[in-house]
Amino acid sequence: MEAVGTGDDAGAVSDLSLARRAALRDREAFTELVDRHGPALYRYVLRMVHDPEVAADCLQDTLVAAWTGFPGFRGESTPRTWLFGIATRQAYRHRGRAARLPVALPDELVESASRPPDQDAVDAALVEALDIALLGLPPLQRSCWLLREVEGLHYAEIADILGTTRDTVRGMLHRARATLAERMEGWR
Numbered sequence: 001m002e003a004v005g006t007g008d009d010a011g012a013v014s015d016l017s018l019a020r021r022a023a024l025r026d027r028e029a030f031t032e033l034v035d036r037h038g039p040a041l042y043r044y045v046l047r048m049v050h051d052p053e054v055a056a057d058c059l060q061d062t063l064v065a066a067w068t069g070f071p072g073f074r075g076e077s078t079p080r081t082w083l084f085g086i087a088t089r090q091a092y093r094h095r096g097r098a099a100r101l102p103v104a105l106p107d108e109l110v111e112s113a114s115r116p117p118d119q120d121a122v123d124a125a126l127v128e129a130l131d132i133a134l135l136g137l138p139p140l141q142r143s144c145w146l147l148r149e150v151e152g153l154h155y156a157e158i159a160d161i162l163g164t165t166r167d168t169v170r171g172m173l174h175r176a177r178a179t180l181a182e183r184m185e186g187w188r
Contacts, residue, residue, distance in 0.1 A: 019079040048091035133183040141176040
């Protein structure tokens with residue numbers, strides 16, 4: 001077994017090793033990849049399409065495409081980047097069917113233990129304002145912003161996912177950040 005080189009869990013099997021095993025139709029390896037990356041993929045497509053049902057459909061289509069596509073995975077990118085590329089294509093395919101209303105964060109993501117009672121309302125309003133501002137961005141800028149700011153991917157990974165260059169990603173991020181800063185001015 002290959003160990004992950006990140007130091008997070010020295011005994012864990014690497015994504016690349018799991019991808020190779022999934023390419024050989026190892027269901028357990030595929031399940032492990034889904035467990036590792038499924039929540040981030042869902043979070044990403046949900047913010048892209050703004051409809052939980054459509055996001056679930058996108059995620060399901062992403063996983064089906066990944067399962068059938070793993071034999072052709074050449075390892076030119078990380079499995080995570082490859083999965084986000086599939087998810088991006090699925091989100092673009094489904095986005096026309098998505099409701100254009102903002103989606104509130106799931107309850108388990110909202111921490112309300114030691115916060116002032118009105119803080120939840122302020123946070124919900126901020127998230128709604130951000131969702132509305134994100135909807136106003138062109139899809140590629142929105143993808144870049146979400147992949148960088150929410151998922152923490154590097155420019156090269158985003159470029160690989162979107163089939164573009166790092167410089168293009170840098171430019172799209174600059175424009176997205178400038179637009180969001182302008183639209184969110186009232187929240188400073």
